[in-house]
Amino acid sequence: MEPTLPPTLPPEWRDAIARPPPDALFTPTEDRFTAPFWAAAAQGRLSLPRCASCGVWAMPPLPFCAACHAQGHDWPEIAPEGVLHSFTVVTRAILPEIADHLPYVPATVTFAQAGGLRLVAAVVDVPVGRIRIGMPLRARFDARADGVTVVRFVPAKA
């Protein structure tokens, strides 16, 4: 059975290709807690934070583990393969700068190797009418002109 479209997706957007958001509206925050994520992404690797004490995965990394209150993370590299947990399709320019970047699909992605961690990222290069919760995704590392490498996701089976 063909799954139905999300009820809020106007049918005329069904075949539109999901696009990345404008760089100018997305400035990653790199601090001592998130630097390992960005450093790995710049090398085309997906490393995610895990409590060094109890092993609970959490994103974003926090100063104290929510489970055991310990400080400190390790950053295991995992396979750049995830599953779409949830998403929305942005079809209206809520800001003028995004008008040329529609449709935009912010999503949460989970990973078999990273417990219940959910990473927020854009799904790109797929018709929005084909995007489904539970679909397998593959990370893509996009080097931007400003030197930042961002992690985006495309369908695992293109």
Ligand SMILES: [Zn+2]
């Ligand atoms: Zn912990």
